[in-house]
Structures are given as C-alpha cells and as structure tokens.
Amino acid sequence: PRVQAQQQSYQGNVKDTDGAPLSGVSIAIKETSTGTVTDGNGSFTIQAKRGDYLVFSYVGYEGQEILLGESRTVDVVLSPQVNLLEEMVVVGYGQVRKGDLTSAISSVKAADLVKTSVTSLDQGLQGRAAGMVVTNTSGQPGAATSIRIRGTSSIMGTNEPLYVIDGIPVIGEGSTSTGMFHSPALNSLTSINPGDVESIEILKDASATAIYGARGANGVILITTKRGSSGRVKTSFNAYYGLQQVANTMNMLNAEQLAMLGNEAADNANIDRKLIFADLNNLRKRSTDWQSEIFRIAPIQNYELSFSGGNDAAAYFLSANYMGQDGIIIGSDFNKANVRLNLDQRIGSRLKVGTSLNVSHSSSNGVVTNSEGAFASSITSWALEMNPALPVRQADGSYVYENNTSNPAVGNPVQDANEFKQLNKTARALGNFYADLTLAEGLNFKSSVGIDYYQVKEQSFSSKDIKRGESNGGSASVGTVDGYTWLWENTLNYNRRFGTQHQLNAVAGMTVQAFEGQNLAVANSEFNDGRLGYYAIQAGARRQITNSGYSGWQMLSYLARANYSYANRYLVTLTGRVDGSSKFGANNRYGFFPSAAVAWRASEEQFLQDWESLSDLKIRVGYGVVGNEGIPPYSSQGLLLNMEAYIGDSEIIKGQAPYTLNNKELKWETTAQFDVGLDVGLFNNRYSLTADFYIKKTSDLLLNVPVAFHTGYDLAMQNVGDMENRGFEVALNAVPVDGNRFKWDANLTFGFNRNKVTNLVGTEEGLIGASIMGISNWTRVKEGTPIGTMYGYKTDGIAQLNENLGEIPYFPGRSILYGDRKYVDKNGDGGLNEADLFVLGNANPDFTYGWNNTFSFNLGERAGNIHLSLFLQGVYGNEIANFNKFALESFDGTRNNTTTALERWTPDNPSNRYPRANATPMAAVMSDHQLEDGSYLRVKDVTLAYDLPNTWLRNIRSSALQIAVGAKNIYTFTNYSGFDPEVSRFGADNLSMGADYGTYPMPKLYTISLKANF
C-alpha cells in the first residue's frame, strides 16, 4: 500500500547573502495554497510533508525551491535579484541607473577586486576592465603600478587616471617621493584597504569624465567604500596567509665556465689572463648560486575585521586591516595597517550628515633595484653578475666584500641586502564630511569638505664597510615630504520624473581645492662609526645635501550635468565643467570642458518587444572635450636656480641664474574624445556584451620641448603637439551553465589601442628617453610614430672568417674583428651612426585581455558549495628593451654571464647570433638582439574555495564561512628571456617605457584564506 507521508513541522531561518535575517519572506508549499511568512528574526515554522517543495519568494531577491527531506530544519540564503539594468552605477557627483548610462563606464565588483590577494586595489583591477592596462612595474612589496586608460594621451604630463575616493580627488603618485630612495616608488593607494571597497567605477569616455574637466583626460577611477545599513550588526573577518617565491630565475655560468670565458676574452683582446681564472680544477668545485642566496620563500599575511550596522537614523561601517609582507628578496618587506570609519546620520526628515575617515600607516624596507650606476646599482644585477667561484662569506664568517672580476666593481648582494638600510614610512589620512539637505521633493543640496594628508619619510644608510658605501666613506640620507589637500564642494541635485515618460536628473555645483606640500632632505657621508645609521646623520663628516622646498596649487571649478530620458528609450546627457588652475599661465587660467552623449535603448521599442531573448540593446554615442593639467606647479614661470661657486680657498658664493623660460600662455592639454558604444543583453542578461570604439585626439600637448642649446636652455614647457589614440574594447559576461548544482560564470575583457603622435612642432629629433649604460637613443617620441617606439641597430649576424673585414660597415673610430656583431648600414654610407637606427618595436601592447571563470558546485544543504575560479590575463605585441643583456651577455670576463655565453662565436663554433669573447669590448649599442617580444599570458589566479554548509554554520552562529586555497602568478606563457615580462625600469615614465634593468622580479604566491561573516 501506498504510504502517505505524515504532516510534520519544519522550521528554519532565511537570511540574505550577507547573513542578515530577512523578515516577511513568503514561503509556500508548491502546488498548494498553504503558506507562511518569516518573522522579524527571519524564522518560520510550517507544516508540510516529506517530498514537498517549499517555494521561497521575496521582493528584490531570487526565488528558491527546497525539497523537503529527512531534516526538519530548513535554512535558506536568498541572493539579491540581479537585474543589471536597475543597478545603480556611481558616476561623478551622483549615481545613475545602469540602464540609463550614456557613457563608457566599467564597474569592477568588490568581490573580484579582493579575489587575488592584492596589496593595493589598483593591482586588483588588472585585466578586470576593458580598455584599462594595469602594469605592475616591480615585484617589490608595495610597489606602484602604472595604469593607462585608453592609451597614453600625454607625453610630459601625467597619464595616470584621477582617483576619486568617496568624492575626494586624491593626490597622485608623483608628489609622494622624497628622492632619497633607491627603490621603485611605493604605491600611494596602499592606504586604502581593498576589503573596504564597495565598488569601483572606471570612467573612460569624455561624456563620463567631463565632469572632472581639466583632470579627466586620462580617465577617472571612482572608489566607493562600504557604508552601514539599518539592521542587525554584521561582523566580517577575513584573513589569508601565503608564501611567495620568485617565479623564474636565470641560467648563469658556473665558476669553471666563467673562467674559461674570461680567459678566452683576455686572449682575444691580447691582454693578460686574470689570475683568478687560472685554477680551473679548483674552480670546478666551487659554485655559489647567488640568486638562491638573495631570493627566499617569503610569507605574506593579511587580516581584516569589520562591523557594520545601524538603525533607521544612523548607520556605520567600521574596519581595521593589517597586512605584512616579506619580499622575495632578503631584506625587503612591506607592512601596513589602516582603520576606517564611515558614518551616516539622519537629522530630522530633511538633513543627512556623514563622514568617511581612513587612517593608514605603512613601513617598508627596501633593497636597491631598478637602478644602475656605480653606487646605486641594483641588487638583482649584482646577484647575477657575481662570480660563482666566490662564497658568500669567508672562512672567518665575514662577508666577501665584492666581485673579483669586474670594474666598476659589484658588491656582495647578500651583504648589501642585509646591511644597506632603506626604510620608507608613510602615514596618510583621508577624510570627508558631508551634509545633504532635501530642499524639495527631488531637490537636494549637498556640501562636503574633504582632507587628504600624507607624510612620507624615507631614509637610507650604507656603512663604509659595504661596497655601496665605499666611495663616500658610508652615507646616510633622510628625506621627508608632506602634503595636504583640502576640498570644498557644493552641489545641487535635482531628480524628478514628469508624467510617465520624462525623467530628469541634473546636478550643478562648484568646488574649490588646494594643495600645499613641502619637502626636506639631508644627506651626509664619511661615517667612521656606522652604528647609529640614519638615526644620527650628524655623525657623518661631510655634508652632501641640505634641501628644502615647497609646492602648492589651487583649483576653482564650476560644474553641471543633466541626464534626460524620454520613455526609457531616448537618453541624453549634457555635461560641462569650468576649471581654473593656478598651474597655468596668467593668460590662460580657466578652461571649459563640455560633453554631450545620446543613447537609444532599442530594446524598449515596440517592434523589438516580440524578440523575447533580447533583454537589452542600447546604442550610445558621445563626444566631449576634457583636459589634463598634470604638470608640476610653476611650469609657466621663469624660475631661477640657486647656484654655488668658490672664490679663493675659503669663500663660497651663491648665485641665481635663469633655468626655465616664462610662458604666460601655458595651459592644459585638451583631449577631444568620440565614443560609440553598444550594450547587448540576451536571455535576461545571462549573456551581456559591451563594446566601445573610441577616438581620442589630444592637442596642445604639454611638452618640455627641447630647444636649441644656443638659447641657453635645454627645454621649454610649451603647449605644442598632437597625439591620437584609437581603440576598441569589449567586455563579455556570460553564464554558460546555470544549473541548481553547477554554475559557470565567465567574463572576458579585451582592449585594443593604437597610439600615434601626430604632431610634434619644432622637435624634429624627437624627445629622448632616459639613458641606461650610456644608451640614450633606444627610445624617442617622434612625429608620426606611436609613443613608446623603440629604436636600435639591426644586427646582421656575426663577422665570419670568410668575410672581408674592411667591407663591413662599423662605428667611427672602431674596427671590427672576426666574431664581432655586425649591424645593418641603413643609409649605405659605409659607416654606422645614429642615422642607421631602425624602428625596432613599441613598448605598448597591441591588445590586452583578461578572462575570468568561476565554476560553482552546489553540493547540497549538508555539504556546502565549492567555487573554482581561474583568471587569465595577458598582453600581446609589446617589446621590451632588455638592458640586462648588456651585462649578462657581455662575454668580457668582467662579470658572470648567462649560459648564452656557451654559444659564443669561436673559430670552431661560428655562431651567427652570439659574438666572440672579448675583454675590451666596444661600448654597448641597442639592437634588435636586446629588444624582445614582451607578450605574455599569465595564469593570474587560481582559487578553490569551499563554503561550509549551513548545518555547520549554525553551531558557530556564523552566516557564511569560506575557506580557500589560491595560487597567483602561478605560470606565465612568454618568450621573454628576463625574469618577468611585466616590467618597467622607469615606472610610469612616458618617455622611457618598456625598459628592463635590474628589476625586482614578480613573485608567485600560494595562499590559504578564511572569510567569515557573523
């Protein structure tokens, strides 16, 4: 007989994804009229039978069906309904519905941002937004990134986007260096805990950025931090612990191989062999791996705790974060802590006030990298160049002092890492206060005051007993910079619907902002007693630097924007900003930056209503003019330089001489940008695509134009020149599989940008980048070519024994011998000089991409969920100028070389790629041998996460608990021969992109993490 299941009592609890109980959720037994609702604690009780389905539904949340089984307890978590088009998107000075957007904006979800255990939030943006290229310029803990949104639009001015954190445009990178640090610049965004971030919006086109006027040309990144909401207190604890390791090491010669190379080099140069290379038998037994001596497996740990909650009138978000990271090179680390408090309070029915406060402190020990020159050379270069025949320490325990092969000498990298002290301490406070008054329905007045204050202290000390301190008897330096910006903004917001078809959203306002910064630096040398280091700089005998300086700027601006939509179909946005900036010439203080955009939501049209699978179709067109004022203050003024000379044996005289030209016409760079975009959503936005095509034309480039030396000046700051960026970007989001048990989320970003300098008036020879090893012509910015273009000689094989040396074109004053590298004589004049340089490549990638996949497995009520995410990221088509090769393939016996030296030319091994050994080689020249393809595809992140089942969580009163293991940068597909293809010796310097020398390699990282909500 059929057994009729018994009615019994089931009880349970319904929460949202943050763990807050949901009251009023309706629960029905499927195919019956029986039902109930949850109480104030989210709890319910219902009489049902085993085998029944319970249907949970709640406005704004995804419904859920649960099959009743043996367990009498049914706990359910409801996810908010994702209606992409109803989501609010933060824009400058306001918010708009995503469906109403007329401009190109990428949003990055907070969850994605923190997924890859990043030190600073900009690192988390890599590969997440189409059209934005994020480059980690160094693997040093806490190092800065370089960000380009839609290409490079300035040459001398900044190209970094404007960061606006909770409404405050913050001070950028450049002003936070004291110049007393021999390591890559640290990242000023480390002061913000990525875990505090609610959302990040990247404003890309002129329609979106025009509201930031003279600072909008490089795009704007809006960062919104988390705020409290009414309800139960939510507690969240996140932690991870990880181990980092160098991803890749170089293959170097062993002691015997180096000795043989050195001997051959001496023979080929007709000089005496070095004594140290004499005893091959003994050398065979010695082999120090200098790379493994400086690299280590280094821990990283991060803890964050936050509380949020509130009632009808007040809400708060409170968090604290600590991160500690040891670098993969001994002697380097980065530690930071920050505390945030965000408060909102209603006063009466019309007034709301609030604050966002963030205080942070970081301290970082650095080792010297990305640097060259006698006493500034990079520790990684030293580790590669050291003779493997030398031990780290002598038999008596003291350090081996220096390399015994080279000149200028290379010091012991282990001693340097341990004994050369370099410390950066940065404190930063960022806070704002706002009051928002409702004047009438839909009309609000908001006034806010913001402050951004930082202080950076950088100090270094090298004792006279280490190589780095040798030439000056030990040296110490202490530098500080502090800066302070204040901001006062007043805006009126009007948001109203007229009738059923007209919607207007308008904002108008004015803002004032000012910055003041000061710097102070002292340096001393000749320290007989190094015990006190930089804490007692007066102990040195010889003053080297005493400097103080000041800089300040002010801006006064007026802004307005109106969004109008008709019938949800036809959208128009008009924006304008007037910016006055003190940085510009007296005759050009104010600029006007307008933009207009229209969009058509075709999917709302009647004739497409029958196409059910189409959930969104929108076409956007925008045009606008924005500016870039990112140059140092006082650039428009004729400045005098403080000079010093001597009379007789005792008199010091101080002079003042002109060194910059006055230019009262100086103004911002102007970028006119046209954007056409398409948004498509299919199957209730399960598949969505956003594609944009843009043309950015920048004119009045702020250029420190080289002027004829006979004027007495090198350079003059002028508005000359034009540059163009054209590009195409696509973001694709898809949920290819969406089952109860398994879900696959995928998103893909792709960006393609082409840059061209279309006009460089009066700078025929172009603008030259930084020089390394005496090579300054490897890159230059010239009219008609893209920025980042790299130049060099084309190699033409190696001079072989059957050739006539007299016929081979060569450098003036130099003669070529068999086994030397040949170069192409471009102009056929029989000799080689700068006229024979070729365009060899470009530092900018042809395209960049990111591909994120999340696979979620629902193992059921009792077993929890598993998420596997895989994030790939890459760039394609850029070149890297690998300056390391000049040292590592020197073949001169003065330093250790990579194993490519084993393939060197000899009469018996007539290589056509690697030259002969030669102890007295010619000075280095850049060629296509040193320029390498920098394309890479990186497995950026793999994470396996496990959500503990609700049945467990109840026991510990937790609403969500996840443990995960992850691996970052675990593998990189590339043909690049250096440590890592993601590199930039000169950071974000536009004139010197794509160089690699003495870099701090990127680590790979394995983590285990815990996320718990209560």
Next chain:
Amino acid sequence: CLCTACGDFLDEVPKSTVTSENYYKTREDAIAATDAIYDYLISGYAPGGLWDENFGGLFFNDFWELPELMSDNMTSKQSSVDFVSTSNFQIDAFNSRIRILWRDFYQTINACNTVIQKVPDIPMDEVLKNQLVAEARFFRALCYFELTRFFGDVPLHTAPVENVSAANIERTPTDQIYPVVLEDLAFAEANLTYADRLGFGRPYARSASALLARVYLTLGVKQSNTTYLTQAVEKADLVIPEFPLFSGPTGYADIFKLSNRFKGEHIWEVNFNATLSQGWKGNQFLVRLLPQMDTGKGGPANGQGYDAATAALYSAFDPMDARRDVTLFKSFTYSDNTTENFSDPYFCKYWDRVAEPNGNESDATYPYLRTAEMYLIKAEALNELNNGPNGEAKAALNAIRHRAGLGDTPAGNYADFKKAVLAERRLEFAGEGHRWHDLVRMCTLEELSTLVKAAKPNAQPKAANLLFPIPQRERDITNGKLTQNEGY
C-alpha cells in the same frame, strides 16, 4: 565670498624659488646674478645630479680634453665612441661630448647676457655695477672667442633669451662675432676695478688684457693682420710684469702646486674646489687622467685612466726637460716600494701628490691663462710681424726654455722658429687644452696630418677637422636653420 577671492586664489606663488619677473631689483640680486656665472664654469646646471650626462660646467672636462684628444698629445682609453672617435679624428655631428661643450658655452653666455642686460638698470654703486658687467662681458667674450675656435660661425646672442623664438636665428659669421669679443674685452679691461672682486678665480683687468693677447694673436695669424699682431705683443707686454713666471729649478712644477693657486703666473684660473664644495665641485683631472692603481698600497683612489698621453708626446720631451716628469709619468712606486709600470704614459701634472695623496676629486684649478703663454704669444707674433725671429722673439721663447732647464733655441729663420714655438707650446701646455687650436692655427693640413699620424698611425685628419661639427641636435631642432661645417 569665494568669487571676490577668485583672482587671488588662483595666483601662483613659488615660495622656494625666485622667478625672473620678481628678481634683478637690488644690489644683492645683481651680485647673485653675476656670481651664478662662476658655477657655470665649474659644475653648471644638471637636473639629474651627478649621473646627468650634462653634469659639469664649461671647464669641467670637455673644454681641455677634446683639443688634447684631437691632437698628437692624448689618446682615449675609453670604450665610448664619442671619445675614441675624437682621438682618431673621426668625429661626427652626433658626438655627445661636442654637443655638451656647445651647450655649456651657451648656458654661460645666457647667464652673462642676463647680467649685461639687467644689472645696468639696478640702482647701486656705479663702480661695483661696472665691475659686475665687466665680469660678465669678460666671460661672454671668452665664450664667443672659444666658440669660434671650436665651431667657426656660431649663433650670436647678445641679450638674454626670454622666448623660444630666439632659437630661430642663423649662424653669425665669425667676422661679426670678433668685434663683440674685442669690445667686451676692452670694457672688461677698463672696468674690472672693484678691489673686493678681483682675483682668486675672478678675472683681473689684466686677465682681460691677456685674453686680448690670445684673441689678437689668433686673429692676426688667421687674417695676416699686422695691427692685431702688434696689439697681441702690446697686450702680452702689459701682462708679463704683473704675473711673473714661477722660477728656479722647480718653477714649472710650482705652477701646479695647490699652495700656488691664484699666485705667480696664474693670470686667470677656474676655481674648482673639492674642499669647499665637500666633494661635489672639485675637478676631474685626477679621476680622468690618473691610471687605476692599487689603493691598498698607497695609490690614489678613483683613477680611471680615461685618457693617456701618446708615446710621441713623452718622447718629444728632451730627457733634460724639467717639464717631462712634472707632466707625465710611466710608473708609480707604492708605499711598500714596489713599482707599477703603466702600459702608457699618463698625465700627472695636475696631481699635487703632497697636498692630495689620495687623488679623486681635486682642488687643482684649471689654468686658463698663464704668463708662459704671454711669452710664447709674443714670440709667435713677433716672428709673424718680422718674418723671422728678432732678438725679442728669441728672448721670449728662451725664457720659457730656460725655466725648463733647456738652452737657447737653435731656430734662426721664420719657418724654424714657428716650428720651435709650436713645439715649445706643446711641451709647456701639454694636457691644458691648447694643442688642437695650436695645430689649426700654426700648421697646414699636411703638417697637422704628419704630426698627428706620427703619434697615432690610425688617425685620419681631414680638412673638416679644423673645426668641430655643429651638433646634430641643434640642427634638427632648428630644422636646419643652422648650416653644417663643411665635411660633416
């Protein structure tokens, strides 16, 4: 209200630097503007600091080094194409050292022009005012005269540049530059009178006279102009009594003793001072010229041996010539009495081993004008004027020879005497930056080639090498407005 404040609010006030608009108002401003010129002579403006390729002022290296390299005196031991090609007479317009030399001249000129234009309007003591302008005009004349020797026709600026459009000029023929040089020097000669600002690195009135002697000789020989040659002799005669030669057996060595800075025959020197600048603005004579030695055994530090003397220069000295071992050394004996022999002779004349045993950055001055040159100018000019050496000419040449411990010159006719003066100048001024200019002035191309090839078989002197090329950067930036010297 914000709006009333707008005008002021956006005003930009650079608190840590002065600007050209609010400067040049007081006596102190006038002095500081003039004193700035002296820094351009030694270290100048290098925004990138010590590692800036532009580090170093007008007299730091290139001024004296290039004319020695491009001659039979000095050879480059560096791997850089810039120096090697100079040494081999294969320079081209891309040579960075030549570019920087050009730049250093014009930076100095702009600082001079600023003083010459701005100071006269400042209300102050007239004697001091004229002194300051005279100092600036002395250095402007020096720069333009030397520029014409190095480059021929060059752009002429006689007012400070205030706008980039000033770059838009062509090369001025040397014939139009010389009058400016002569007028400036005449002004300097008449107005360098403010007692507190004479000597010790600043020019005297007679420093202007001495430079005039050099200019008159150069123009006189070049243009076969007897008036100029006569004036050269007159100016030399004015200077000689006021700056007596160091004499006696150690006379020549005494010139380079640090204790003799600003004394005796030093008519005008560049005051490099490692001591007062705490190491930053010493000269690089020792770094560049001394070979690498063992510092552990008492050898000087940081000798890079960038330049060596030619064997021909060493052997050009009579073994009895007191100047040889002051000027050059081929070996060094360490504190443990071991001796290191060098592969080439190196210049040691700037190394005062007693005062600066450790070498490195040095307090040695650069001897731009000294009395020995006045004697030899006189000898050369009189030989030209009289088509042969008269007694006075011989006496002038012999005065220099006698101090070196040599006997009277055997040269008796015009040609022999001219050669004798050239040879004497070579020995007297080796390493001081005269040689290429002397060869260009006193030799035909064939004679120059013969001399150079005797010292450097691989060198290939050409007619073009009588001038340096105009730096390619200048020509590119001005869109070819500046023509190139023939042969480059």
